[in-house]
Amino acid sequence: MNVHIVTIGDEILIGQIVDTNSAWMAQQLNLIGAQVIGITTVADTDESILEGLKNATENADVVLMTGGLGPTKDDITKKTLAGYFKTGLVFHQKTWERIVRLFERRGRTWTEAHREQCFMPQNATIFKNKMGTAPGMWFEENGKVYVSMPGVPYEMKYLMEYEVMPRLKEKFPGKPIAHRTILTVGEGESRLAKRMERFEKDLPKNLKLAYLPGLGQVRLRISGTGDNEQILNAHLDEKVEEVKTLIPEFIFGFGTDKLEAAVGRVLNGKELTIATAESCTGGFLAHKITSISGSSAYFMGSVLAYSNEVKMNQLSVKEETLKAYGAVSEETVREMVGGILSLLKTDIGVATSGIAGPSGGTEEKPVGTVWIAVGNREKIITRKLIIGKDRLKNIEYSTVQALNMVREFVIAGY
């Protein structure tokens, strides 16, 4: 199945936002064996949308459109689509009832613009958008499929996952394609590739290994095609088992798993509780932990100690320690772990202190220097990172490392 993505939005054409939707969609479509043959961004005008549609339709079986909906501008895209399919707009009662309920629940009132949002091209199949007000639309004409979705990323992702992709798979069944994704943390792409060299060389022609690096994490994806789905899946599972023996210490999960979820599982598995004492990560570590549903079972709380006063008064870091070694030091994060353990009475404590930047560094401790400690009442492990000058990257990378240290600490059974 050939897909052309059409993104509707002046904000992309003036460079105000970067189109990240298309890359996500392309990845997902690839996983079901679809090929994205083109991505086109057009303006929010009838003429541009028609032009984009016309060009996209030439070689594609499926045209996926995002954007150009929403209460203030939905007319254009919907009217253009109705014109393109030579049909009219009709009022969609179900969508209207859903919007009214949504507003009632939020204790707010709808406006005329929301009512107008409910007029839909007559030939459209309407997809309920659980994440927002503008529904998705599916059209079929001359064996081709056209889908229109809102441009808000989480709304588009919801519709793709639950409505569009399952229907596309059914309508365009191709040669079986399957994937396995192995999630690793704690080792870089090139070193992993070295460990996997032999394995990669020996892969049969129908299997392919790809490295997808992220911040502190690398995903390994094995993709394969075959004539028989069952044999292909068995073959892939076999290869995953082989990888497990090659780099066991770096694998924390598979598929769409998350490191913070893996951390939650190891804590739950040993019935351990945790608390964080954060300086440079400023709450991002706790946010990651609590982004997992059910984390209240093992996460008790945190003290974010940005100022030295909070480090001393709440976490019992000694003034002499701060004076002798500084806030960004192994000694300080060790005392922070001790402090949070006695304060919140959890089994495990994790502490971070660093210079997130972009300013504030010294020759001895450059921007990007971060100390992390993880421990319980018996043992504390520490690690020093030297990252870079980008504030957010420093915060995110430290958080990944801290989560992985917790994972390693719990697995080691200290």
Place this chain on the structure above:
Amino acid sequence: MNVHIVTIGDEILIGQIVDTNSAWMAQQLNLIGAQVIGITTVADTDESILEGLKNATENADVVLMTGGLGPTKDDITKKTLAGYFKTGLVFHQKTWERIVRLFERRGRTWTEAHREQCFMPQNATIFKNKMGTAPGMWFEENGKVYVSMPGVPYEMKYLMEYEVMPRLKEKFPGKPIAHRTILTVGEGESRLAKRMERFEKDLPKNLKLAYLPGLGQVRLRISGTGDNEQILNAHLDEKVEEVKTLIPEFIFGFGTDKLEAAVGRVLNGKELTIATAESCTGGFLAHKITSISGSSAYFMGSVLAYSNEVKMNQLSVKEETLKAYGAVSEETVREMVGGILSLLKTDIGVATSGIAGPSGGTEEKPVGTVWIAVGNREKIITRKLIIGKDRLKNIEYSTVQALNMVREFVIAGY
């Protein structure tokens, strides 16, 4: 001048990288009054590039191509371009000499692929690429301009800045275009549109208003064209002033500003310090505040109180309060503010407690119910939100609301 950007690259079509080049180019082009009418991504094949070129040329005066060059795949784009312009490839001695010098300086040797990189379409004007080996190419045909540049961002940016943009400005001395972006928080798109109805209706033909909604925030963009840049800019500034009088309470910044930066500015302006006491936002609120460089001047720290024990022991929330009203209640967040103020001795405290979901709700307090309180020693303001079922969205939306409540509280001068 109408510009169509054509990005050549399989890595974009499989979603491996996000096309950030186009957004940068669009921004730069806008600043010189050019209008980007479309962005198209095509595959690394002769056929796709030709197709993309054909479609792009239809309505554009200028076609800017990036990617598809470089030692491993340059043949395709250059041969395609030579074919398109019905010309041949000739050896470009100057480029060759530059590459040889470059390699000598680096103490490396060139390969045959680098020699082949020096064959260029005969009708091309060659731009020296100081940042890499693949030069830029400029073509003119039937009054239209075609430019081919490498896809490596800093190479493309160098060529755009020093070669392409100056020549485009000279060749198409066009009408100036300018934009203003007004950032708002605390009111939805359709209600803002209602307040702005008259203003929007009365806008002269050369100005256009667009609504760009995000989670809890809406950006308003006024774009305009004119004959005189100075008059146009004055006109836009006037309109911004008008908008300021129409929806003053919702505007927190302009351009690429951020809400958390605006909060930092109002705190800094009154020399106030702040601390957070978070339950459902789990550190995300503190993370947003500390994502701003320099936040250590006003942010002292937080207590993240996920468990009731931490709410009671660290934040002095009374056991009776939790029993009578529950952890997700106005009474609890009020006491949390009181607790964090006495604990960390800041001027302002902000507290959140809610059911982030996706499970854990009751009929009385459904998933997505969140209470927020902001206050000082004299006054505490509270707000109840009912959001939705998506955990991350609940956390992010609550955080935006909490930040805005802090902004409002400080501005009100309680």
